[in-house]
Amino acid sequence: MAGAEGPAGRLSELEPVVSLVDVLEEDEELENEACAVLGGSDAEKCSYSQGSVKRQALYACSTCTPEGEEPAGICLACSYECHGSHKLFELYTKRNFRCDCGNSKFKNLECKLFPDKAKVNSGNKYNDNFFGLYCICKRPYPDPDDEVPDEMIQCVVCEDWFHGRHLGVIPPESGDFQEMVCQACMKHCSFLWAYAAQLAVTKISAEDDGLVLNVDGIGDQEVMKPENGDHQDNTLKEDAPQHGENTVKEIKAEQNNEPCTSSSSESDPQNMYGDLDVLFLTDEYDTVLAYENKGKVDQATERRDPLMDTLSSMNRVQQVELICEYNDLKTELKDYLKRFADEGTVVKREDIQQFFEEFQSKKRRRVDVMQYYCS
DSSP states (O other): OGGGGSHHHHHHHHSOOOOHHHHHHHHHHHHHHHHHHHTTSOSSSOGGGGOSEEEEEEEEETTTSOBTBOOOOEEHHHHHHTSTTSOEEEEEEEEEEOOOTTSTTOTTOOOSSOOOOOSOOTTOOOOGGGGTOBTTTTBOSSOTTOOSOOOEEEBTTTOOEEEGGGSSBOOOTTOOOSOBBOHHHHHHSGGGHHHHHHHOOOBSOTTOOOBOOOOSOOTTSOOOOOTTOOOOTTHHHHHOTTSHHHHHHHHHHHHTTOOOOSSTTTTSHHHHHHHTTOGGGGOTTSSHHHHHHHHHHHHHHHOOOHHHHHHHTSOHHHHHHHHHHHHHHHHHHHHHHHHHHHHTOOOOHHHHHHHHHHHHHHHHHHHHHHHHHHO
């Protein structure tokens, strides 16, 4: 009909089409991300009894500790059990943190999972993230007033999150780097400049001295190259003009594989890392990547196939019947969807509903016939 090409018809052609495969792949990706972040943390028991947990998923409750109050962090289990209806900020993961839920920072709330807590956790470290503010711009994420699409990247040292455009460097477009160190932490831990010649990303301008880099010190990492293809062997000379003679000596000693003798404390790497409170940089299991991998492995071990669980609770006859029904459903659904693929048409909600109605109708007819012959 001529009316089929009217405004409604043209509008339907402009609507985005999402395949079932796309939906399943997106769902699987979201599930994997959740496993990576939450899989290494206990969702049922408060982590307080474990002391300062090496790394765990954390949240901040703006309902109980709003801006202007003392910052506090709560574990995954307490976010569910004690703050389920509250407004929470997801902090991703933090290292060496002990759950604050119900302590003196919470005026009118007692932890339901572990009420016997000390008044404060003196070993905890806090920043603006606990009030939902991030980066040097101290803005929320997502930011309703920010129209620039930009990825947030976490500093491995201070664990704050930064907009890519506020790092003072250009992050690799592929995202092919393991960890980032922000400008402030590079200044605080000047020995990190010894790694910069091999691992640093090119800066935006000479005024900025922040770097995106790997702190693992892995020798086979690719050296970032400028547009002309030459190696950035002079990164330190151009990018670290304000770190003094000691830093230059440390860099040269590192490049020559010789111990640094610029000071008594810096002659022992452990003392130097300890004095700066960054011993975690030497622990390969402290990284977010190691935590995420552990979470994925733990979840994969615990995750069970619901079909196999159902089968295991049935007798032999019921198992055979269920498997036959499953195979029939799979075969008929595949043939049904193939028609749409061959015709190049979109599968709609009503099409799926119609399929299952017809499938159930066929099943009832088969059951009725079996009862007729059995009687």
